[in-house]
Amino acid sequence: MVRISLITSGMSSIRSSGVQDFDLAGIFGELAKDDYNRAVEVARGFQREAPRAAAVIAIARTILNEKQK
Numbered sequence: 794m795v796r797i798s799l800i801t802s803g804m805s806s807i808r809s810s811g812v813q814d815f816d817l818a819g820i821f822g823e824l825a826k827d828d829y830n831r832a833v834e835v836a837r838g839f840q841r842e843a844p845r846a847a848a849v850i851a852i853a854r855t856i857l858n859e860k861q862k
Contacts, residue, residue: 796808817851818850821847822852822854825856829852829856832848833849835848
């Protein structure tokens with residue numbers, strides 16, 4: 794289960810998704826295209842090794858694919 798919280802001064806939102814609905818590689822691949830440094834920063838924030846490694850691999854794969862083009 795993945796829970797995402799967005800809290801601002803005017804609103805708050807919490808969304809829960811099952812693991813099968815959460816595409817970690819796709820999310821971090823797109824984030825790396827838009828903002829590489831932010832993608833790396835967010836990936837470092839994962840507490841568990843497996844999701845952190847999956848995010849870093851997705852970032853690296855995206856950057857390497859972009860360089861090949």
